Amino acid sequence: MSADTLNLAAEGGGGLFTPGGPGFEAPSVDIFFPSPWSWGDYSEALPYTSGITKYAVLLLVATALVALFLWWTTRRLSVVPNRGQSIIETVVLFVREQISRPMMGKKGDKYLPLLVSLFLFIFAMNIMGIIPFLQLPVPSNLSYPVGLALIVYITFIVVGIRAHGGVVPSGAPVWILPLLVPIEVLSNFVIRPATHAIRLFATMFAGHLLLATFAAGGWYMFNPSAGPLFGTISVLFSGSALLAFIVFTAFELVIMFLQAFVFTLLAALYIGQAQEAH
Template sequence: MSADTLNLAAEGGGGLFTPGGPGFEAPSVGIFFPSPWVDYDIPMTSGITKYAVLLAVASGLALLFLWWTSRKQSLVPNRSQSIGEIFFLFIREQISRPMMGVKGDKYLPLLISLFIFVFAMNIMGIIPFLQLPVTSNLSYPVGIALVVYVTFIVVGIRSQGGVGKYLKGAVVPSGAPGWILPLLVPIEIISNFLIRPATHAIRVFATMFAGHLLLATFAAAGWYMFNPAAGPLFGTISVLFSGASLLAFVVFTAFELVIMFLQAFVFTLLAALYIGQAQEAH
C-alpha cells in the first residue's frame, strides 16, 4: 500500500468511498524483495535482509524444539519427551518406513531435521511482525534441495558399489530394449538429475509465494476498505466490507498454516523417496 493510503486509513478512512482518495493498490511481488538493512556504524551488517534474519529465527526455533524434546530422556517420558517421541514416530511411520523400509531408520535424523527446518521457515509467514515465509525466496528451498540432491547421489554410489553402477541403475531402465535406450537415457538423465531437484525446490517456493501474496492482498484490502468516516451508509458498508476481508484473512491464515505443514511433509517425503530409490538399483 502507498503512504497516502496508510495515512488516510490512520485518519479514519481507508480510501473506499472517499472522493479523490487513493485507489486500492494490491500488494506486488516487491514485498518479497526487502531492502537490505545496513548500519555503517556496525561492521558486517551490509547486505543483511529480512530473509537472513528470519532464517536465523527459524533455525533457532528448530534447534529449540529439538533441544526441548530431547533434553531430559527418561524411561517414563515427560511431556516434552512424549511430544518428541510422537513426532519421531510420525516421521518414521508416515515418511521413512513407507519410502525406504527399515533401512531408512538411519536417515531419520536427517528427515526429522528437514521437516522441522522447512516448517519453521514456512511459519515465519504468519507470525505477527515477521510475516514473511523464508521459503518464498527461491534461494533457500534450492539450498535445502541441493543438500538432498547431494545426499541421494552419495547414498546411491555407496549402496550400489560405485559411480558407474549407480549411474547405470539411475539412467538405464531395467529390461528396456537396446534400440530405445538412445531415447530413454537422456530422458532419465534430465528427469533424475535436473527436473527432480528443480521441482523439489520450486514446489514449496511457489506455494509459499502464492499463499503469502494472497494473505497480503486480503490484509491490504481490509485496511483500504475500513472507512467509517465516509458517512452513515457508506461508512457502515465499508466496515462490513472490511470485516469480510478480515474474516477471509483469518480463515486463509488458518488454511495457510495447514498448507505450510503439508509442504514440509511433502518436501521430507520426497527426500525420503529419492534417498530410498538411490539405495536400490532400478
Template structure:
C-alpha cells in the first residue's frame, strides 16, 4: 500500500468512501523483492534480506523437528518419536516406495529432507509480520531442483554401468526405428535434461508466488475498506466489506496451507520419480 493509504488508515480507516482519498493500490510483485537489511557485496546475491532470514528459520525448524522426534529412541515410541515415525512412514509409503519400490529406501534421508525443507520454506508465508514463502523466490526451489538433477544423473550412471550407457538409455527410446531417431533424440534430450529440472523448480515457485500475492491482495483490500469514520451508513458498509475480505483471507490462508503441503509432496514425489527412472534402463 502507498504511504497515503497507510496514513489515512492510521487516522481511523482506509480510503473507501473517503472523498479525495487515495484509490486502492493492490500489492505488486515488488513484495517479492525485499530490500537487503545488510549488503556484504557478495556477488550474485541480494544481500542479507528477508528471504535469508526466513531460510535460516526454515532450516532451524527442520533441524529442531528432526532432533525432537529422534532424541529419545525406544521400542515403544513416545509422542515425539511417534510423530517422527509417522512422517517417515508417510514419505516412504506414499512417495518413495510407490515410485521406486524397496530400492528407494536408501534414498529416504534425501526424500525426507526435501519434503520437510520445502514444506518449511512454504510455511514461512504464514509467519506474522514476515509473511513471505521462501519458495516464492525462484532461486531457492531451483537450487533444490539442481540437487535432484545431479542426484538422478549420478544414480543413473552408477546403475546402468557408465556415462554412455546411461545417456543412451535416457535419450534413445527402446525399439524406435533408426529413421525417426533424429527427431526423437533431441526431444528426449530437451525433455529429460532441460524441461524436467525447469518444471520441477517452477511448479512450486509459481504456486507459492501466486498464492502469496492473492493473500496479500485480500489483506490490503480489507485494510483499505475498513473505514468506520465514513459515517453511519458508509462506515457500516465499509466494515462489512472489510469483514468479508478478512473472512476470504482466513479461508484462503487455510487453503494455502493445504497447497503448501501438496507442493512439498509433489516436489518430493517428482524427485523420487526421477531417481527411480534413472535406476531403470529404458
C-alpha cells in the first residue's frame, strides 16, 4: 500500500460504525499526479532537479532493474548455459517464438533486440505498481506509453518507407489515391500510435486505481474499537477487503505481464506490416 493510499485512507478511514465519523473517501486520480520533489535551496542551483517526480525516479529504477538483469544473465556466456544465461535465453526464445516470428517470420529476427528490450522495460515499469513503498506503475502516466509508442511508430515509418517508398502501397490505381491516402495517413500516423499508447496507459491506470480503492476501503472498515459486535464485523469486512486486495494484486501482476506482451506483439505486428504490402 503506497503512502498516498495510506494518507487517503487515514483521512477518510476508521469511520465504519463510528457515529458521526467521516464517510469513506475513495482514492481519486490525484494519486497519479505526485508533486515534484524539492531539494531545498539546491533546486535552483542544480539544473533539471526542481521538477523531478516519483514517475521519473521509478523510471530510473525500472531501467536499472532491466540493465542489472541483462548484465547478470549475460556476464558469463558459454556454450553450456549457466542459470543466468538460461533465463535470458528463455526470454529471448519466448519473444522470438511467441511475438517476432508469428508476426514477421524469420525476417523479424533482426528486430529481436528491440522487441526484447520493449518487453522487459515495459514489464519492469509495470511492476513498479506492486512493489512496496513504490507502488505506482510508470505507464499510468500517459507520457511514458506515448514515448514508447513513438519509438515503435518511427521504426514502423522508416521500415515502411524503405520497403515501399511511402505510405501508399505500390501498384494502387491513381483514381483511388484521393480516398486511399487519407485513410492510410489517418491509420498509420494517428490511430495506430494513439491506440498503442492509450491501451497500456488505460489498463495500468485502471488497475492501480482499483487496488488503491480496495486498500483504502479495507483501512476505512478496520475499526475494532467500535465494540464487541460492530468491531468484530468491521474486522471481518476489513479482512475481506484485504483478501480482495491480495487476489487483485496477483491478478494485476498477470495483467502487467500481458500488457508488456500485447504492446510488444503490436509493435512486431506494425513493423511486420510495414515490411509487407497491406
